[in-house]
Amino acid sequence: MDREEQKAAEKRRRRQARRKRRVKNAKNSEKYIEKGAEGVKNGAKKRRKRNAFNIGSTVVLIAAVCVFVFALYQLVMTLVPYYSGGKEYDEIKDLAITADGDGEGFSVDFDALLKENPDTVAWIRFDEPSVISYPVVKSADNEDYLTKTFSDNDNKLGAIFMDMRNNPDFLDMNTFIYGHNMKVGGEMFSQLTEYESEEFCREHPYFYIYTPDGKVRTYTIFSAGVVKDTAENYTISYETDEDFETYINTCRESSNYQVDVEVNAQSKVVSLSTCTNVQDDERFLVQGVLTAED
Secondary structure, three states: OOHHHHHHHHHHHHHHHHHHHHHHHHHHHHHHHHHHHHHHHHHHHHHHHHHHHHHHHHHHHHHHHHHHHHHHHHHHHHHHHHHHHHHHHHHHHHHHEEOOOOOOOOEEOHHHHHHHOOOEEEEEEEOOOOOOEEEEEOOOOOOHHHOEOOOOOEOOOOOEEEOOOOOOOOOOOEEEEEOOEOOOOOOEOHHHHHHHOHHHHHHOOEEEEEOOOOOEEEEEEEEEEEEEOOOHHHOOOOOOHHHHHHHHHHHHHHOOOOOOOOOOOOOOEEEEEEEOOOOOOEEEEEEEEEEEEO
């Protein structure tokens, strides 16, 4: 093969090599384009996912904030009545009560109380729980003071009130007085349940009733316990002395413990009732017998 033929052959090889390279490069370019397109597609998917995640996270955050704000609102609306009602009764005590730090010299300005509320019939006080120190009212309907305070304000604390069937002079055989057992704050008759304990009763066996006629009546607790709201313990009138004595025995039998104090057909009893906050049809009943009158 002469030199010219060699050169021609060399040129053909080079052209073939260049064609192979162009084909290879074209294939590689297609692959790169495909990978690039796939990358763009995947990137778009990732961005959509991130955007969806961000939107979802924002929605969840907003929902959580709304739930928190609503819960906070509910809490505030629950606590406000306790605060406002407690403040109101503190103001009533400042208005009407004079007492030394240890409870000595305790006196009630009934003129001020009757001016504030003509339904006033008494003031009830315990040495302990000392929070139980409230005016007692009486109306023609036992529903009135369930959600109305002594000063006639709508409030879940209500008021301490006498049964509408009782005479306001505390001369009935058995006088019933009611008060709420509050879930928060310990106001009203909430701490009456301290008398579940016999030891507590022995340490603090008395409560006191002050009346507008200037009398102070001391009652010694003889019965305390949980009873149904339909129990015979809530009988308020008795046809005979024997009926009343049977009633007294019923109350003693349902008491958490026995107290050595005389209660008979001639006794005057005051029964203090509150809810248990356990069962709707249960009540905690503390009963005292009149043992002194000044």
